[in-house]
Amino acid sequence: MERVKLGESVAEGEPPILGIRTSDVLEAFFRDIAPPRLESATVLRKGIARGIAEGVFAYTSGGLPNLGEDGKFQVTREKVVVARPLAEDEVDFDSGFLMIPSAVPEITPIPIPEIPTGKREVPPTGTEPQTQPTEPEVSPTVKKIFLFFAATRDQIFKAFPAIANLADKSDDEKVKIRIEGTASDGYDPSWLRNAVEEPLDEADIERISEDGTEEK
Numbered sequence: 001m002e003r004v005k006l007g008e009s010v011a012e013g014e015p016p017i018l019g020i021r022t023s024d025v026l027e028a029f030f031r032d033i034a035p036p037r038l039e040s041a042t043v044l045r046k047g048i049a050r051g052i053a054e055g056v057f058a059y060t061s062g063g064l065p066n067l068g069e070d071g072k073f074q075v076t077r078e079k080v081v082v083a084r085p086l087a088e089d090e091v092d093f094d095s096g097f098l099m100i101p102s103a104v105p106e107i108t109p110i111p112i113p114e115i116p117t118g119k120r121e122v123p124p125t126g127t128e129p130q131t132q133p134t135e136p137e138v139s140p141t142v143k144k145i146f147l148f149f150a151a152t153r154d155q156i157f158k159a160f161p162a163i164a165n166l167a168d169k170s171d172d173e174k175v176k177i178r179i180e181g182t183a184s185d186g187y188d189p190s191w192l193r194n195a196v197e198e199p200l201d202e203a204d205i206e207r208i209s210e211d212g213t214e215e216k
Helices: 022-031 042-053 153-168 189-202
Strands: 019-021 058-061 096-099
Touching: 019 022, 022 042, 022 096, 042 058, 042 096
Parallel strands: none
Antiparallel strands: 019 096, 058 096
């Protein structure tokens, strides 16, 4: 993703790259002289398979899909592989295509036929009462959701698609994420700044204090 800037804008003012051919990814490693240099495509195929399994990006094959006005690629959702294992030999460098998870279309729900309802009729004397059709139950919508869980590095990568899906459906397309880490030996301030705080700043993430106000 860093090599081909997947999910990033190549130049200021341009939209981010939401998808790229696997052939272009392969070419980027063998064309550019910048490290890392690859001796074969084997390690790249392994990296793509791992990224798909961890939900870092999604994969489809069979041609270049068009990007819709909604920012989603026009591809059949059932043909998209994301956040589940994919055999390395299934990564196709001829027709494969990588997408960031937020640009993957959602699964279209199967319409449920309506159950007809009717008035209850009084049966004639001496006959059994007829079964009265019941109206289907409608599940109430959920206005707010709270999630709090402990996760390892690998589990965090796998949780990214679920969190991104929630953000897509939330107000302002944002969710609040509370992170709590504990180190018995303490975190090194320099490491904390370089490895945690600076990447968050570069991602233009607004940090919020415990009282709900934005940190300066």
